[in-house]
Amino acid sequence: MACHTKLPKLETEEISSKSTNLLGPSMESKFDELKYEIIHKIDSELTDSKNARDYITQKYDELCNKIQYLAELDSTVNGFRTDVKAIEKQILELSTRLDDVEKRAIARDCPSITSSMLGVPK
Numbered sequence: 001m002a003c004h005t006k007l008p009k010l011e012t013e014e015i016s017s018k019s020t021n022l023l024g025p026s027m028e029s030k031f032d033e034l035k036y037e038i039i040h041k042i043d044s045e046l047t048d049s050k051n052a053r054d055y056i057t058q059k060y061d062e063l064c065n066k067i068q069y070l071a072e073l074d075s076t077v078n079g080f081r082t083d084v085k086a087i088e089k090q091i092l093e094l095s096t097r098l099d100d101v102e103k104r105a106i107a108r109d110c111p112s113i114t115s116s117m118l119g120v121p122k
Helices: 002-118
Strands: none
16 A cells, blocks of 8 residues: 555656646746736736825825815805904994984084074074
């Protein structure tokens, strides 16, 4: 039995050495060349993928920054609108008060104008 186990090992070794001999150095170099091209292509695709990912990340960050800037700008504009509306309200209130003051002044001055026109002394 011990001999039987050694024979298949020898046959396997002989077959593998024969297959290497059958392929020959030119076939082996072709496989090495193909292997190099495949590895180079994979590396190239990985590099392209990484560059694309970096580019997308950069553009995403820029977009986030722009959105944040626009949100802050919107907040500022809304604050200005609120301030303008408050100032507008104050101006309307002052205008109403001024109109009331002018009406009172005119009402006080009117009797004296009328009486002076009629020749009535004050």
